[in-house]
Amino acid sequence: MLLAEVVAAADAVAATTSRTAKRDLIAALLRAAEPHEVGTVARLLAGDPEQGRIGIGWATLARVEVAPAPASSLAVADLDSALDEVAALVGAGSATARRERLGRLMAGATAAEQFFIRRLLIGELRQGALEAAVADAVAAAFDVPQADVRRALMLSGDLGRTAEVARTRGRAGLAGVSLTVGRPLQPMLASPGEDIGAAVAAVAGPGDGRAPVAVEWKLDGARVQIHRDGDEVGVFTRNLNDVTGRLPGVVATALELPVGRFVVDGEVLGVDPDARPELFQDTMRRLGRRSGAGAGASPVGDSAAGSAPARDASRAGDSAASRAGHSAASRVGDAGPAPGGPAAGAVGLRPWLFDVLHIAGDDLLDRPLAERRAALAELAPAHRVPGIVTADAAEADAFLRGALQAGHEGVVVKDLASPYAAGRRGAAWRKVKPVHLLDLVVLAVEEGSGRRRGWLSNLHLGARDSDGGFVMVGKTFKGLTDELLAWQSAELLARETGRERHVVHVRPELVVEIALDGVQRSTRYPGGVALRFARVRRYRSDKTAAEADLIDTVRSLLPRSG
DNA sequence: GTAATTATTTC
């Protein structure tokens, strides 16, 4: 298949806002593809090429300027192999070599193709259709039920393979896709809850006689899905990245459990010697460390295993997913203190489990949560996330307060009758965490892009200094309706004091109420703190900048670090 | 040696 056909389809998809039209356009393209190309084409249209991120970003692309070819000649396979080649370039001089190879690819591409390749590589296809849309198109193209395609996609985590299966083996083939120990599936997600009472009511139903719900601590770490098959262990993140080699302690824990074959779901989190959870930043620091990759005990084993970042976690499907058998030896060395890092006494990242998806040959996905929790209690009682079962909102509230007291993020309220809805952000799980509010001053604003082009969108936020000045503590563009965007654009434009690039500086007069989850240490901002998940609640027209919150108030939200 | 670039995770 010619790349031009794919690009034409992508352009047509971008040109319509109708989801069914998008689906039909993609379906027509998939039908036209050769059977062996279906997977590649599907992934291209979903903006997720098999090679993943290959070390090309906007900066690299900006330096590759090649006159477009007058006529299209590239095949899909040409693009695919070019991506393979670029991905294979590592080590000294690789960036130059990448640019060179990319330039050759671009020289053979028409203007439209070049544009598509750029968007693809940057990871922003912006056609209003990604994985889910393509999945629906797969169903339409090959005349198989949408639900079957989605299920296979969630269980395999692999759109290309799912598309190929649908094309070559149809409905029966899709039905044959099942949870496979060692291969990650899409994790179930929680939807946001207003507060604990609302969450309990939403999950259990309102009023008397409501069903009991599970209420569990919500830990501020990294989601992990742990697979064990005999002495093979694989650990995967929320995005199905393989982090087995970075979590020797988790591997060791998995190997200690009394059952040889299982899939469990949970969170990894560092804990201080005094049992307080580490800051998210510190947990991520540990997870980010790639020393100790693989099973070997050689602490300076170098990055021999897939030297390029992000590539050891490639989703090549059959990659070296799990080969971390004898990891106990590497555990002690790896968990050692990072230079300049926190707490030498910390024991490294530990798994906290809250679900079981498979155990000893039985898939539990379709079983009620109550049953899965019971299975977990038997499999790994010492590693469970603390939780209760209750029908009483007051009891749930008390448990939430306890979680916060212990330094955790909040709780997740779960329907005990619900199955494990892989890949869904359903109403069966509701997360509840406290919201902080701050009144901050708008110091500057950035021009919007995409559908916010023409508006002033991203706000630079400042807290009040003790001597009358303002200290920037973060930015946000969230929580703005189109109406509010229009209003703030006009108001801020009227206060413009100067511009640099896309940033419009304004007189610090407007006070905006910001909701946030908390604050974290920052090296970027002069106040030493940055807002976490800041979003606009409303403008405080009733307040002047002199009444905004102080930087010390912002700092007081910092959790005490380990 | 330091700065820039890219990629990764969380939300």
Next chain:
DNA sequence: TTCGAAG
């Protein structure tokens, strides 16, 4: 994370 569009 939040919002808006689509169905």
Next chain:
DNA sequence: CTTCGAAGAAATAATTAC
């Protein structure tokens, strides 16, 4: 009412460029 996509920040590590 639900799903989906798009908008972006922050911190970190690895690697390359200068």
